[in-house]
Amino acid sequence: MLLVFCIYPAVRDVARSATTPDNVITLRFWNGFTGPDGRTILRIVQKFSKENPDIHIIMQKMPWDQYYNKLFVAGVAGRCPEVFVIHSHTLPRFIGTKFVRQIDDLVGGPNQIDPSDFDPNVWAAMEHAGHHWAIPLDVHPLGMYYNRTLFRQAGIVDAHGDPKPPTNRAEFLDDLRRLKKPARDGHPDQWGFAFTWERTNTYAILRQYGGTLFNDSLTRSTLASPPSISAIQWCADLILKDKLVPSAADFDSWIGFRQGRIGMVFEGIYNLSDLQRQTDLDWGAAPMPLLGDQPATWAASHSLALRSDLNGKQLEAATRFIKFLSDNSLDWAEGGQVPVRRSLRNSDRFRAMYAQSEFAKQIPYVRYFPATPFVFEFLAEYDTAVELALRGSATPQDALTHAAGRIDAVIDRYRREGWEISR
Amino acid sequence: MKSRSRRIDFTGYLFLLPYIILFTFFLILPLAYGLWLSFMRYELTSPEAAGSHPATFVGLANYREALADSWFRQSFFATLRFVGMTCPATLILSLLIALAISTIPDRRQQIYRLAIFLPTMITISVAGLVWRWFYAPEFGVFNAFLAHFGVKIPWLTDTHWAMKSIVIMTLWWTVGGPVIILLAGIRQIPDAYYEAAAIDGAVGWRRTFHITLPSLRPVLLFVVVLNVIGAFQVFGQPYVITTGLPERSTEVLLMYIYDVSFNNFRLGYGAAMSWILFLVIAIFSLIQFRLLREK
Numbered sequence: 057m058l059l060v061f062c063i064y065p066a067v068r069d070v071a072r073s074a075t076t077p078d079n080v081i082t083l084r085f086w087n088g089f090t091g092p093d094g095r096t097i098l099r100i101v102q103k104f105s106k107e108n109p110d111i112h113i114i115m116q117k118m119p120w121d122q123y124y125n126k127l128f129v130a131g132v133a134g135r136c137p138e139v140f141v142i143h144s145h146t147l148p149r150f151i152g153t154k155f156v157r158q159i160d161d162l163v164g165g166p167n168q169i170d171p172s173d174f175d176p177n178v179w180a181a182m183e184h185a186g187h188h189w190a191i192p193l194d195v196h197p198l199g200m201y202y203n204r205t206l207f208r209q210a211g212i213v214d215a216h217g218d219p220k221p222p223t224n225r226a227e228f229l230d231d232l233r234r235l236k237k238p239a240r241d242g243h244p245d246q247w248g249f250a251f252t253w254e255r256t257n258t259y260a261i262l263r264q265y266g267g268t269l270f271n272d273s274l275t276r277s278t279l280a281s282p283p284s285i286s287a288i289q290w291c292a293d294l295i296l297k298d299k300l301v302p303s304a305a306d307f308d309s310w311i312g313f314r315q316g317r318i319g320m321v322f323e324g325i326y327n328l329s330d331l332q333r334q335t336d337l338d339w340g341a342a343p344m345p346l347l348g349d350q351p352a353t354w355a356a357s358h359s360l361a362l363r364s365d366l367n368g369k370q371l372e373a374a375t376r377f378i379k380f381l382s383d384n385s386l387d388w389a390e391g392g393q394v395p396v397r398r399s400l401r402n403s404d405r406f407r408a409m410y411a412q413s414e415f416a417k418q419i420p421y422v423r424y425f426p427a428t429p430f431v432f433e434f435l436a437e438y439d440t441a442v443e444l445a446l447r448g449s450a451t452p453q454d455a456l457t458h459a460a461g462r463i464d465a466v467i468d469r470y471r472r473e474g475w476e477i478s479r
Numbered sequence: 480m481k482s483r484s485r486r487i488d489f490t491g492y493l494f495l496l497p498y499i500i501l502f503t504f505f506l507i508l509p510l511a512y513g514l515w516l517s518f519m520r521y522e523l524t525s526p527e528a529a530g531s532h533p534a535t536f537v538g539l540a541n542y543r544e545a546l547a548d549s550w551f552r553q554s555f556f557a558t559l560r561f562v563g564m565t566c567p568a569t570l571i572l573s574l575l576i577a578l579a580i581s582t583i584p585d586r587r588q589q590i591y592r593l594a595i596f597l598p599t600m601i602t603i604s605v606a607g608l609v610w611r612w613f614y615a616p617e618f619g620v621f622n623a624f625l626a627h628f629g630v631k632i633p634w635l636t637d638t639h640w641a642m643k644s645i646v647i648m649t650l651w652w653t654v655g656g657p658v659i660i661l662l663a664g665i666r667q668i669p670d671a672y673y674e675a676a677a678i679d680g681a682v683g684w685r686r687t688f689h690i691t692l693p694s695l696r697p698v699l700l701f702v703v704v705l706n707v708i709g710a711f712q713v714f715g716q717p718y719v720i721t722t723g724l725p726e727r728s729t730e731v732l733l734m735y736i737y738d739v740s741f742n743n744f745r746l747g748y749g750a751a752m753s754w755i756l757f758l759v760i761a762i763f764s765l766i767q768f769r770l771l772r773e774k
Contacts, residue, residue, distance in 0.1 A: 125741060132523055153524060304636070308617050315617075429524065433743055443726055449638070462549075473525040 081373040082112045084137035086127060087358075088120035092329040096391035103387075104380045111373045124432070131155035136363045139374050143356045144181040145425040147189055150361070152429050152475055157362040158187035162375050169379055173397045181424050182359055185476070190359035191378050193385055194393035197355035197422045198256050199415040200345065201313065201331065202320045204338040206246070210234040210319070221320070221342040228345045232300040235319035247302050248319040250309035251291070251446065255435065256354040257322045258442050262287040263423040264348030269438070270426050274477050277463040279438070280456045287348065288445050288452040296448045304446065325415045328392035341411035343418045355422035357396065394419070429475050433466045516750035517541055523744035534747070541751030551752060553727055554735035557642065558756075561731060562710040564646045569706050570699070572650060573657035578687060580658070581665045592662065596655035603652070607719025610648040611635070614720070635721050638728040645716050645729055652716070653709070657702045664698030665691060700771040704764050711760045732756055 089097045094117050101113050116137070118126060124146060130136050136155050150156045163169045169191060171179055182190045200221060207219035212231055214220040222228040228249075235248030251257045262269075267284030270277055278284065294301040302309075310327065312318045314334060322344055331339050344353045360378040362371070381388070385395040386405055394416045395401055407413055428434060441459035444450040450458075471477055492499075518541070519534040545551045580591045598606065613620050614634035622631050634644040672690045681689060692699075714733040717723060723730030732752070740749030 128523070128744065149524065308615070311617055436738075440727055443724070447726065449726055458549075473520075473522055475525075 080110055080112050081369055082114060083139055083370070083374055083377060085113050085115045085139045085377070086123070086130075086137040087115070087117055087141040088123040089141075090117050090119050091326070093326065093388075093391045093393070096388060100381060100384050100387050103384070104377060108376065108380070111377065113377065128153075128155075138363050138366060138370060139377060140361055140363075141193070141358050142190065142361050144190070144192070144359055145356065145427045145431050147182065147184055147359075147361075148427050149429045149431060151184055151189060154364055156189050157364045157366055158189055159191070159362065160188050163188060163191070168375075169382055173399050175396060175398065175419050177422065178357060178396045178419070181357060181427070184427065190361040191382055192357040192359045192396045193381060194388060195355050195357050195396050195419060195422060196325050196393055197415050197418045198260050198322050198324055198344060198353045199411075199418060200320055200342045201323055201327070201411075202340050202342065203313065203316060203318065204340050205316065206235055206319045207231075207340075219340060221340060222345045224346045225348075228347060229300070231319065232294075236300060244315075244317055245302075246317050246319075247307075247312070248300065249294075250302050250307055250312055250318050250321060251295075251304060252309045252313075252321050252323050254304065254442050254446060255439055256324065258288060258291050258446075259425070259438075260322065260344060260352060260354040260423070261291060261347050263352035263354070264344075264346065264350055265290070266349055269434070270428070274426060274428055275467060275471075277434075277460040277467070279441070279463065280453070280460040285452050285456055288442060288456060290347075291442075292445050292448065292452055295446060304443075325394055325412060326392045328411050331411075332392075341414040343414060351418075351421045352423045353418045353421065355418075355424060357424070358393075428477070430463075430466050430470050434463050437462050437466075513750045513753060516747050517754050518751075519747040521745075521747040521750075523746065537747070541748045542755070544748060545752050545755060550727065550730075550735060551732075554730050554732045557728060557730060558711060558713065558732040560642055561646065561649075561713050562707060564643070565649050565710045565713075566703070566706050568646065568650055569654055569657060569710075570703060573654050573661055573702070574699075576654065577658045577661035577665060578691070580662060588662075592659060595658050598652050599655040601652070603715030604719055606648070606652050607716055610651075611720045614644055636725055638726055641721055641725055641729045645720060648720065649713070649716055657706065660702055661695065661698060664695045668694045696771065700767065703771065704767050707763055707767065708760055711756065711763070 085101070087097065097117075098115065101115055105111070105113055124142075127136070127140060127142075128150075131150070131153060142150060142156075147156070163171055171188075174192065175195075178192050178195050182188055182192060202219065202221045204219040207213065207221070208217075210231070212220055212234060222231050232248035235246065237246040239245040262284050265283045265287035267281060267287050268278045269284075295303050302312075309318060309321060310323065310330075313321045313323075314330065314337060316337060328341075331337065360381060362374050362378070366374055382397065385393075385397060386400050386403065389395045389400075389406065389409060389412055392412075394412050395406065400406060401416060406416075425431065425435070437459040441450075441455040444455040445452040449455075467477060516534070518536060518538060520537045520540070521534040576595060580588055580595070583591060612618070616622060616631070616633060616636060619634070621634065625632060633640055635641050668691060672694065673686060676686055676690055712733060713731050714737070717729040717731055718734055718737075721729040723734055733756070736749050736752045736756070739745050739752065
């Protein structure tokens with residue numbers, strides 16, 4: 057009893073302070089920004105809270121690999137957060153299970169977000185079944201980071217003596233030969249290029265070759281089509297036949313780049329913060345070279361979505377919040393992102409962001425993963441096929457054919473379950 | 480007399496009641512629910528399921544799908560490889576360590592027992608992350624040491640090495656438990672056996688082979704059965720250290736079941752695969768009981 061008497065006043069005070077007043081709207085905001093981007097989004101949310109004392113934001117961050125599971129389970133159990141971040145390619149999965157609110161009525165009007173300020177291809181990626189479902193906060197394309205010191209040492213420079221990153225396949229292959237050095241006298245081996253995340257690296261090249269993953273109606277996998285096989289074959293040959301690129305089995309590529317042992321890597325703009333913190337590496341950023349027949353690179357967008365049953369004051373608060381995040385996406389870009397609002401990209405502040413500006417040049421031809429309800433199952437098959445091909449454990453033809461067969465079986469299963477697969 | 484014996488029975492069951500309740504709610508009911516689920520199509524992602532989650536009876540379709548699923552077969556054989564490598568190695572290593580420690584005087588034995596058991600107390604997430612760094616190709620302590628001899632081993636990135644690396648880590652992590660059990664078993668062997676053997680001229684390894692090992696038979700059976708069951712249920716080590724890579728060579732069955740059930744939310748199919756695993760473990764355990772039971 058004595059203990060209860062002692063503890064009760066303290067608990068009562070804590071409980072009182074944790075309770076928000078009746079006129080304050082609470083919004084739960086879930087995202088997967090657990091890296092340096094977590095600090096950036098926190099600063100923006102704090103700024104919003106200061107300017108909007110009538111809205112209380114409870115932000116929850118969790119790693120992306122667990123995020124979608126938890127978001128999904130929360131949705132199934134009826135505890136979906138009011139505002140959440142999803143990638144555009146996962147939209148159909150969440151739309152199909154009725155977690156996401158379409159936002160046609162929240163854009164295009166006075167004091168609302170203006171769709172014409174967005175790149176058309178990025179805006180279109182948020183469309184599904186004739187409706188708009190999310191506000192893209194950024195676009196994070198794959199681009200090229202290169203080591204300026206190694207380029208200079210190999211004599212790969214322009215007329216002014218500045219390092220010259222490759223822009224096409226011939227230059228790229230020539231650079232690989234000039235940058236490759238075997239291990240010698242205690243110096244580790246040096247390579248012109250190494251695959252980092254095989255999923256995004258190969259997808260960008262596959263799209264440059266004209267390859268696709270699905271037919272137009274998304275009812276059959278085209279992973280084993282000739283352009284796709286040619287693209288993966290070219291990637292595998294770089295490692296296995298030409299020996300110009302190290303095997304992923306022997307190398308931690310991103311670490312290797314940061315150690316100054318790799319001349320070029322294709323990585324996302326989100327890796328920028330690693331390089332910004334590193335002072336002993338003279339690095340440059342550029343769009344991906346044209347390795348196939350058409351310009352293309354992989355990209356994804358963090359997009360802001362709302363819970364399907366939001367209405368009244370909660371909807372008004374959530375709309376104000378996502379508009380604030382979108383309006384302030386230049387702050388977000390500082391952390392290693394490219395804003396999707398053209399008006400923001402036309403600002404001097406954005407032009408001063410070197411790597412972001414270089415990567416942003418690719419926006420007109422960025423290629424998202426196809427938005428499907430079975431996106432995770434499809435990506436797991438794609439990853440395995442590419443890994444088998446790049447390690448020489450299966451020919452690209454066999455690996456991709458096997459994956460395509462399994463993906464077709466997944467599509468058939470989803471259709472049996474009543475999913476509307478077509479775009 | 481009759482009513483008295485009835486009351487004693489009832490009291491006994493009353494003492495058992497807390498356990499029976501927990502056993503029923505947390506083992507029997509989930510098992511039965513899992514079995515029911517394995518005959519159902521129960522997909523949380525299904526648009527039909529949104530809100531109401533209806534389950535549809537599909538008979539043996541989930542079991543048939545598992546047998547035709549190439550990743551199920553691959554993960555099943557990956558599990559078998561893990562069991563095949565881990566169980567004999569654990570048994571031999573723990574036996575050798577237990578025999579070695581048993582020769583040390585009692586007071587000093589405590590330190591060795593503690594040292595060998597200590598890794599078992601570390602959670603798999605911590606142990607797995609630490610060992611992932613040990614195995615790292617560029618900065619790992621193992622390759623840093625081997626570099627002095629001009630050797631670099633692709634511990635986690637080569638299909639031939641990855642599972643072996645997980646087995647090595649598992650031995651370090653789990654061998655303490657069997658060692659403690661075997662040590663307790665060795666202590667139970669009456670000194671009279673050894674004295675009689677000494678009179679008959681049995682010394683050294685002959686004592687081990689003719690007295691210690693036969694006397695340890697029931698304890699060994701216990702260790703083997705627990706070890707095999709535990710090895711079939713391996714999850715944490717590959718999940719943390721390799722995430723199933725390279726080429727899915729370390730994706731064990733529980734990882735695949737987890738992926739199907741909790742990433743793709745196919746609960747019926749996941750339950751069917753779980754029941755197949757359960758049956759396999761049960762069969763292996765029965766075989767071991769038969770082979771090793773006391774004559």
